[in-house]
Amino acid sequence: EVQLVESGGGLVQPGRSMKLSCAASGFTFSNYGMAWVRQAPTKGLEWVATISYDGSSTYYRDSVKGRFTISRDNAKSTLYLQMNSLRSEDTATYYCTRCRLRRYFDYWGQGVMVTVSS
Amino acid sequence: DIRMTQSPASLSASLGETVNIECLASEDIYSDLAWYQQKPGKSPQLLIYNANSLQNGVPSRFSGSGSGTQYSLKINSLQSEDVATYFCQQYNNYPRTFGGGTKLELK
Numbered sequence A: 001e002v003q004l005v006e007s008g009g010g011l012v013q014p015g016r017s018m019k020l021s022c023a024a025s026g027f028t029f030s031n032y033g034m035a036w037v038r039q040a041p042t043k044g045l046e047w048v049a050t051i052s053y054d055g056s057s058t059y060y061r062d063s064v065k066g067r068f069t070i071s072r073d074n075a076k077s078t079l080y081l082q083m084n085s086l087r088s089e090d091t092a093t094y095y096c097t098r099c100r101l102r103r104y105f106d107y108w109g110q111g112v113m114v115t116v117s118s
Numbered sequence B: 001d002i003r004m005t006q007s008p009a010s011l012s013a014s015l016g017e018t019v020n021i022e023c024l025a026s027e028d029i030y031s032d033l034a035w036y037q038q039k040p041g042k043s044p045q046l047l048i049y050n051a052n053s054l055q056n057g058v059p060s061r062f063s064g065s066g067s068g069t070q071y072s073l074k075i076n077s078l079q080s081e082d083v084a085t086y087f088c089q090q091y092n093n094y095p096r097t098f099g100g101g102t103k104l105e106l107k
Helices: none
Strands: A003-007 A010-012 A018-025 A033-039 A045-051 A058-060 A068-073 A078-083 A092-100 A104-108 A112-116 B004-007 B010-013 B019-025 B033-038 B045-049 B062-067 B070-075 B084-090 B102-106
Touching: A003 A092, A018 A033, A018 A092, A018 A112, A033 A068, A033 A078, A033 A104, A045 A068, A045 A078, A045 A092, A045 B084, A058 A068, A104 B033, A104 B045, B004 B084, B010 B019, B019 B033, B019 B084, B019 B102, B033 B062, B045 B062, B070 B084
Parallel strands: A010 A112, B010 B102
Antiparallel strands: A003 A018, A018 A078, A033 A045, A033 A092, A045 A058, A068 A078, A092 A104, A092 A112, B004 B019, B019 B070, B033 B045, B033 B084, B062 B070, B084 B102
């Protein structure tokens, strides 16, 4: 059974940093692209970033480019999202997703809440 | 960015009814479209990909169709467990973009 378990969320002040992790199991992690998708409270879904199966290619939405870094450790079957210079508009539940051919998202974690507030 | 416009934003239907949700892309996305279901308090789940391919394990009462800029999700014989918000998503181009969602309730 595919499982994606996020961790690392919480309350953080504007301008500070936070790192999210996603532990994957139930599939060969190194064979799949992965992505982060977020959802602000009572809002819709917003794609954040995608990484290729081997980490050689990464893609970001403009609003996080230069502030967020997606990375992976295939030996540990873990996906990361380093978030710097956080803003109030980054407040959301962040979902770790498995990404089919870097296109659509076929499995989702339970999500981790990030609140950016002073 | 490709804009995805869903309609209606909310929908009320009776058990056993057939429901249609529409998704309009701001440009041709060549069937690079997925549909997701998000039940209250839960994570989204993939229903349909490539506009009309049913994800493994998804009931056959769900179906997708469309091409070019216009797509739709059809739910036949609505069940109580189908109460959820439904999102479309295009993957023809970056950034990947989602529709605003359609909230489906029981009448």
